[in-house]
Amino acid sequence: MPGRTKAFVKSYGCQMNVYDAERMTDLLAGRGYGEAGSEDDADLVVLNTCHIREKATEKVYSELGRLARLKAERGAEGRDFRIVVAGCVAQAEGVEVLRRQRAVDLVIGPQSYHRLGELLTRAEAGERVAETDFAVAEKFQALRGAPIPRGVAAFVTAQEGCDKFCSFCVVPYTRGGEVSRPVAEIVAEAAALAAAGVREITIIGQNVNAYRGVAETGAPSSLPRLLERLSCIEGVTRLRYTTSHPIDMDQELIDAHASLPMLAPFVHLPVQSGSNRILKAMNRRHDADFYSDIVERLRAARPDIALSSDFIVGFPGETEADFEATLALVRETRFASSFSFKYSPRPGTPGAERDDQIAEAAKTERLAILQALLEEQRQAFNAATVGRTVEVLFEKPGRHEGQIAGKSPYMQAVHVTGGSELIGSLLPVTILAAGSNSLAGRIGGPMREAAL
Structure with missing residues (x-):
C-alpha cells in the first residue's frame, strides 16, 4: 500500500522483549512492511519497551520526543509516519502514554501484540488506540507459526508471566500470571527453526523453570522433559533456557544438566541479594543457604557448569551488613558473568511504598564495589578458559x-x-x-x- 513500506522495531530489556520484537517484525512483514535499518529510514516505528527500572521508562519518553519531531517533519513533507509503543511500559501506563505524547498512534501491551495488524488498521483510520488486555492463551494460539530465523541461534517462548510477586518487580502486573505453552507448539516451532538452519534454541520465559505446559498426552510437562523432547530434534546442537527462579530449580532440572549433553553448562540464576533479611523483604522465598545448595548440586551434576546472576543493591532497608552479605555470597559462588543494578522504585510495588529508601549516593557506591568484584570474577573466568x-x-x-x-x-x-x-x-x-x-x-x- 502507498506509504507503507518499512518498519523499525526497537526493543529494550529482556530476552522476552527480543523475541516479541522479532514476532512483531514478522507480523508487520505479513502486512507488507520491510525491515528498516533505523527510525530515520522507517514509516512505522515500534518501541518495544521495558518497565523494570525508572530510567528505562524515562528513556522511552525521551525517545518518543525525538520521534514526535521526526513525525512532524514527515508530515510537513506529506508523508505518513506511525509511532507504536509496545511492551511493558505500554501495559503499565496504557492511555497515559497517549496523553503524555500526542504523536503516539497506538499503545499495545505484550499480551496483545498478536492483534497488531487490526489495531494498526484502526490507527490508520485516525483512531488513537490503547490495547492492554491480558490474552496470553489467545496470543500463543495466534503465534503458532514459526518466526522467521535471523541467524543460527533463536529464542522460543515456553512460558510467560510470573506468580512470585517479588516486592521490587512489576512483571506480574505488566505480564500477568504464569502461563505455559503446550509442548507440541514449542516443539513444532523449534523443529521449524531447526529446519531453516537454526542450531541453538534458547527456551525463554519470565520464570522459565516454572514451566508446566500440557504434553500431547494431556499430562503436565516440566521444563526438563521439554528440554529432553527438544534434544531429539534433528539439527539442534545446543539448548539453553532462561530466566530461572531459585525456588523452581528442582533436582529434575539439575539432573538434566548431567543427562543432556547438548544442554549448555551455563545457568542464569538470579539471586538478587546475599542477605537473608533483604531476601525476605524482597519476597524472594529463598535464602542464601538455599541458593548456595542449588549451586553445589549443579556443580556436582556437571563439574564444568558456570553461573551468572542478577543483583539489586540498595533495596529499602539494606544496611552495610546486608551489602557485605551479598559480597560474601559472590566471593563464595564465583560467577562467570552477572548483571547488577541500583534499586529503582517502581510504582505499585511494595518496595516503592517503604519509608526506608536508601540514599542514591550509597546505592551508587555499593554498586561500584559490587560491579568491580563481579568484573574481577568475569575476567578470571575468561582467563581460566585459556588452554582449554x-x-x-x-x-x-x-x-x-x-x-x-x-x-x-x-x-x-x-x-x-x-x-x-x-x-x-x-x-x-x-x-x-x-x-x-x-x-x-x-x-x-x-x-x-x-x-x-
Missing part, C-alpha cells in the same frame, strides 16, 4: 577479514580464523587468549572438561 578446548557455535563473520565469530557454551564471544562456510557449525576450539570482552582461539584440539 570448548565447543563453539559459529554465528557470523568476524570483525576482520578471514575471521568468524561464535559463542562458547558459557556465552563468551570467540573469534577464530575461518571461512563463512563454517557458520552454523559446532566445532572444538582451543582458546589461545582472553581479551576484555572476547576470546581468541583456533579450530581443533582435544575436548576436555574441567571445573572452572
